[in-house]
Amino acid sequence: MSQSDFDLVKLHCGVQTYDWGKLGESSAVAQFAESADPSFKADPTKPYAELWMGTHPSVPSFAVSSSVQSTSLRTVLSKYPGLMGDRITAKFGPGELPFLFKVLSIRKALSIQAHPDKALGKQLHASDPKNYPDGNHKPEMAIAITDFEGFCGFRPLAEISALLKNIPEFVELIGGQKFADEFINGYKELSPEDKEGSPKDVSNRKVLQALFSRVMNASQDTVSKFTVLLVERASREQEKFGSSIDPSYKGPFGKSLADLIIRLNKQFPEDIGLFCGGLMLNYVTLKSGEAMFLRAKDPHAYISGDIIECMAASDNVVRAGFTPKFKDVPNLVSMLTYSYDPVEKQKMVPEPYPLSKSSSDSVKNTLFNPPIDEFAVVQTVLSKKGDSTTLQALDGPSIIIITEGSAKLSSKTTTLDFPRGQVAFIGAGTAVELTNTGDDEVVTYTAIVEVSAA
Ligand SMILES: [Zn+2]
Structure with missing residues (x-):
């Protein structure tokens, strides 16, 4: 085994079967898990709420290839720090991605909640480690892959x-x-x-x-x-x-x-x-491909739909409603920003993604770049069969998932079949080419740390 075995490698990702998830194969989470891992069979009566793509120890992702034994991504990154890149390792620490990438399939509303910023996260963790398990902030971004509805910020x-x-x-x-x-x-x-x-x-x-x-x-x-x-x-x-x-x-x-x-x-x-x-909160609807960023200390809830979510690694949640769990009302009331922007301001403005090259105008690379350090997400759309795009090598790690269509994903040394639902890890310093090999539109989402070329 060597680092180059993992420059571009498929991932098998774990699922969470929380009660609020969509049932059986109506859940995008279950559909994607079945596609990526042939041994996974969705039970029609079971809720499939979340697919976790990353290094979180409670639901690990495994690197899988014909040349090496299935190994947790966390182990791979600890063994080969070059996959993280020196700059990202220096900034966020070794062996663990700064972000957790997810798919959520929501049948029933999640709790109304807010997350602390870094300063408050530290303070809450110090005073109440049972309810605030770490000292980090938890910025979150949601991108709809089916019609989505949620609450975001005060009206x-x-x-x-x-x-x-x-x-x-x-x-x-x-x-x-x-x-x-x-x-x-x-x-x-x-x-x-x-x-x-x-x-x-x-x-x-x-x-x-x-x-x-x-x-x-x-x-x-x-x-x-x-x-x-x-x-x-x-x-x-x-x-x-x-x-x-x-x-x-x-x-x-x-x-x-x-x-x-x-x-x-x-x-x-x-x-x-x-x-x-x-x-009291803005009712926000997103069409497939639209995104919202949930700022620290702003109340929000997901109500229904399937989304791609990216977040910083943290479990710090202050809850307000739709939950049987602990509600810390005094901290909640004192922490919120009480901003009261209209619905349109809650949505993210997409930008063209600069570190890509494409075969034609029917290819689009779009960047959702929230004002935090831990992550950004690139959406790639290849409209027609044969369309291709090169995502340049970055100086940090990334994870890509295909949510529509069928593609081929290749680096200099590796080529992966990449049908809907597959997930892959891309190491720092590795450029990849994505090609539409099917008759339908291809859509992928790539979580990156920063827009910064290798
Ligand atoms: Zn949240």
Whole structure:
């Protein structure tokens, strides 16, 4: 065995069968696992929630080739540090990828949550290691591969105000009209001169925090009583969940928000998430190929769909709703940024990926590059049979998965058949060529550390 055996090598990746996953072969996770590993057979009654591609010890990925024995990627990287590259090893430490790459297939909403930034991650881990198992931050990026819906960040304040004016249960939950008025009359519309962090913006965030705190501190009896009434109203008066009072309301109108509330209540009966998520957070939908970045200290939840997810290696989660797990309400209320951007601002703006060369205009290499160090993701689309592209050698490691079509993936020394669902590791310093060998469009996603040539 030598390092060159692993410059480009197939991976067999493990799955997580969390309860919220899509069932059997309706799950992209199960489809991909079956394609990559012939010994894997999806059970139609079982949920397949996550496919993990990386070096996380709890669900390891294995490097598999005809010339070497199946070996965990973690072991391979420890043995051959050259695959990580000197610069990335110096920056993030040896033997472990700085990112964890995943596929998620979501049938049922995941908990509403937020993640600390680096400074808060350290502090939480030091004071409560049981609930905060490491001291890292956990930036996450989601790219849809089927129609996706989720919550991301707080709604613009005019939307929350409109919902407070329309929905008496929201007012009752927070303790009555006095507190609703404090919000409705307390926030100020920003003019174009009022930048983020201006006195008006800072004051708006305080007003939003006060409202969120009242929602999160409602007793379970209060929550049960008013969720039942809220769901009744959603069935009876859908128009109240829209713009009937406040013309500045831009959110999901009437029926769609009312339906969402009813649907989420079936999954999580009498849960505070209907208020702190359904009424207070942006409802975001992504089409296949669209992405959102979940900034530190911003609340979010995945509701349904299949996505590619990339994240930094951490398990630090502060939960707010749709979960039976521990909710750290004081830390949650104090940590959030309380930014309140509209839905469009939550989506990522894709850029052309510079370190690639393509055979024709029907090939596209697109970069999703969030403002953090640990990862970026390149989307490659080869529209027609015979289309090919070269992804230049980087000075760090990467992992590629094919989500549509059928391709060939080759380096100077290795050629892999690469049909839908296959995953491969690419070492630092290795350029690869990807060619569409089938009749359908090929789509791949490559997680890289940085856009930095070898
Ligand atoms: Zn998250």
